[in-house]
Amino acid sequence: MTITTGEFPYAVEMRDIVLRFPGVLANDHVNFTLKKGEIHALLGENGAGKSTLMNVLAGLYRPESGEIKIKGKPVTFNSPKDAIASGIGMVHQHFMLVPTLTVTENILLGLKEPRFIMRLAKYDKKILALQEEFGLKADPSANIWQISVGEQQRVEILKTLYRGADILILDEPTAVLAPQEIEELMQTMRILVDQGKSIIFISHKLNEVKAVADRLTVLRKGKATAEGIDPQGLSRADLAELMVGREVIFQIDKKAQVPGEVVLEVDKLSTTNNRGLAAVKGVSFSIRQGEIFGIAGIAGNGQSELVEAITGLRESEGSIRINGVEVSNCSPGKAINCGVAHIPEDRTGVGTAPNLSVTKNVIMKNYTESPISNGWRINYPAAHDHAVDLKEGYDIQTPTVETQARKLSGGNLQKLILAREISGKPQLIVAMQPTRGLDVGAIESIQKLLLEQRSNGAAILLISEELDELLELSDRVAVIFNGELVGQMDASQADLNTIGMMMTGSLRSNE
Amino acid sequence: MKFPFRITFENRTEEVPKWMPLATSLGAVVAAFIINGIVLWLIGSNPFRVYKFFFNASFGSWGAFSDIVVKATPLILIGLGYSLAFRMKIISIGAEGQFYMGAFFASLVVLVPLVPLDSPKIVVLTLMAFMGILGGALYGMIPGILKAYYNVNEIITTLMLNYVAVYWNNYWIFGKYSDAGFQMTPTFDKVAWLPRLADLASKYPFFSGITLHLGVVFGLVAAILIWLILKYSRWGYEISLIGDNPKAANYAGINIKRNIVLVMIVSGALAGLAGMSEVTGVVHRLQEKISTNYGFSGVIVAWLAKLHPFAVIPVSILFGALIVAGREIQPSGISFLIQGTILFLVISSDVLLRYKVRISRRQEEVA
C-alpha cells in the first residue's frame, strides 16, 4: 500500500547522520528513508540511538554531519519549530503534556492562534472534527490528569496533526499501552496513512512491526544493521540477531521447585486512588519463598495502588504482613528494611533522580548501610565501585557512572533500577511492568534475573500486561479487575482465553 | 527587511564546560554594572566617576575593606542558609526575620540578663551564640512545619514572618528595654562584644580602626561545614535527592517532611547566628534596622554563588562592597538597583547552561 508519487518518492531522506554525546556515538553514519504514505518501523536494542535519530529529525539536536531532505528538499533545522514547519510531528517516549490543562488547551499550547481571548468552545469543535477524521477519541474539555495514558497519547498525536504534520514520529508508542489500546493505535495508524500521512514507528516488538509496518530499519550501537527491509519474511530470531548481534534464546528455563515459607501475606486489603475513589477492594493473597505470583489485568484496575500499598507508598486498610511482621501503613523506609524491593512502573518519575549521577541513583536504597555508609558520611569511593560493579554485572550502557541518569536510554534506565533493587538481596520483589520498553536481549536478561531471584528464595510479585511473559514466569497467577482479584490459579493450568475474559470482567471465578 | 541573522537555542549534546557556571555568574555581574552605567548616564551622571567612587569607598583602603567584610559576614551566613534550602527547592525568603530573632534571643542574654555580666567573656559570648542560633532555628522551624505537615506555601509564610519579627523586635526595644526612650537598648557591657582586630591596636598600631570582628570566622567555619555536609554526608545526599526528585526520595525511604523541617531549622540557625554576630560584633546593642536588607540580598548571594558554599564567600564580599558603597552615594537606591539587576541576569543566564546559542545567517526565503 505504498503510495509513490512521481515528484518526491521520499517524505524523509536522512543520509550519513552522525551525532555524538560525550562518550557515546549515538548515530554513526545512519541512513534512513521514509516513503510517502508508508509506515516505517525503527527497531534496535536499548541505547541503539533510535530516539536520538528521531530527535535529530524533529529539530531537537543538530547532527555533526549528514544531510536531511524533506519531500525532496534539503533542510537544516535550527529548532523544533523549523521541523514542525516542514510537517514533522513527534510523539515522544515520555509525554510532554501539562497535567492541569485540558485536552484542547494542551493542543493549542504555544500556537499563534488563539491570541488573547481563548474562545475554547470554538476550538473544542475544531478538535472534535479532527478526532472524527482520524478516529482519535479524547474528550476536549477533560484535564490531562483525568484521562488514561492511551488517551494522553491520542492527544499527543492530535497535537501534531493540529499543527499540520504529515510526517509522524511515534517513539515507542505501544510501550505504555494495554493490548486493547495497541490494537486501536494500529487502527489509527492505518487510517493516518490512508489519508496520506507517513509514519515512523519505533517499537521493540516484531509482531507489532509485522502487523503495521511496510518497511523496517534496525539500529545497533548507533549503526544501521538493516535499512528499509521488508519485515514479512523475518523471524523473531532473525530480528533479534539484527538487533543485538547475537542469538537470543527465547526459551525460559524455569526449574520446578517447591516454594518455602510464606513471605508476603495480604489480607482484605483496600485502598483508594489519587482521586479518593476505591481502587483496591478487599484483596487477599500470599506469596511464598521461591515463588512468582503474577497479576494480570488491564492498566488502571488497581495494580498501581496495590503495589504502592505494599511498598509503603500509600495508605490502606486491611493487613499486609512480611515474614509475619505487620507492615500496612508503614513508611517506605520500613518496607525497604523489611527486604522489599520495588521496581516501579514510572521509572523517570519515581524510580530515579534524573539529574543525579548513575552512582547516586544506584545507592538510593543502600546509602544507609555499610560499606556505602560510613557513619554520617557516604563513602563515595565505595559507592563508585558499587556502581561500576552494577554497570558491568548488569550491562548498563552508560559512558561513565558519573553520567546523569537522564542521559541513559529508556531501557538502560530500567536496567539500572533492576540492578539496584536486586543487588539488595531482597526477600520480596514487587515488579511492575519490569520488561516494558526493553529490547529482546534485555528482556531475556531481566527474566533470567527474576528467575535467579526465585531460585535464591525470593518471593516475587509480578504485575504485567504481557500475558505470555506473565504466564511463562509465574508459578501462580491471578487477574485483577476493578480492584478485585477475580481468580487465582496455577500458571500451568491457566489458559489465555479465560484470563483474557477475566481481564475484561466478563468472567469471574474464585478458586 | 528582516534581520539577517537568526539566534537559536539548541539542546546541548556535549557536557557543560566546568568554567561555564562561573563565567555566567561573572558575566551577570559585569552586565549588571554596564546596564546600570547606562542608567546612570541617562540620568545625567558620569558612570565612570560613580564607579570609581564606588571602588574607592569599598576597596580603597584596609579600613574600607574591613568594613566590607563586616557587611559580608551576615551575608555569608544567610547565603549559606539559603543555599541549603534552595538546593532542596524550598523557596524560603525568611532570613530577615530569622536574623532579627537571632539578634533578639542573643540580646536577651545581656538584657535579662541570663548570666551574671561579670562572667568570663567566653561564657557570655558562647551563650549568646547559642541563643542566636536557637532563635533563628525556632523561627525557621515554624514555616518548615507549616510547609511539611500542612502544605502551606513557604514563600508566603517566610515573607510574612519577616514583618512579624521586625515588629516583635521593635516592641521590645521601645517597650521594655529602651534606652531613655530611644528605639534602642543601652549599649551592651563590653563582655558581650565580639573581639575585633581594633582591640589589638595597642600592640599592632596597624589594626587601629579596623572593624573586622570574630563573626567572619563563624561565616568561614559555617561555609566549611555546609560544604562537608553537602559533599560527603548522608544528609547532603538526601538533600540532593529530594531536591532533584521528591517522589524518588520518598520511594528511597527518605522522610521528606522531617527533612524540610530540618533544612529550615539549619537555614534559620545560620541566619540567627548572623543576627547574633551583628549585635555583638557591630552595633553592640539591639536596635531598629540592624539589617540592611541582608535577608533580601542573601537570596541574590545564594543564586549568584550557584548555591555553592565556598562561592558564597566572594559573592558576599562583592555585595558587602555594594552595601558599603551604597551608603556613600546618592541616590542610595543605586546599590539596590545593581543588586536587583544582578539577580535578574544571573537567573536568566541559566539558559546558557542549558542550551547552546547559535547565531546563523537567515536562510533565503523561498517565494
Ligand SMILES: Nc1ncnc2c1ncn2[C@@H]1O[C@H](COP(=O)(O)OP(=O)(O)OP(=O)(O)O)[C@@H](O)[C@H]1O
Ligand atoms: N542528552 C544526552 N546526553 C548524553 N547522552 C545521551 C543523551 N541522550 C541519549 N544519550 C545516549 O545516547 C545513546 C542513544 O540513546 P537513545 O535514547 O537514542 O536510545 P534508544 O535507541 O532510544 O533506546 P531505548 O530503546 O532504550 O529508548 C545512549 O547510549 C544514551 O545513553
Ligand SMILES: [Mg+2]
Ligand atoms: Mg528511546
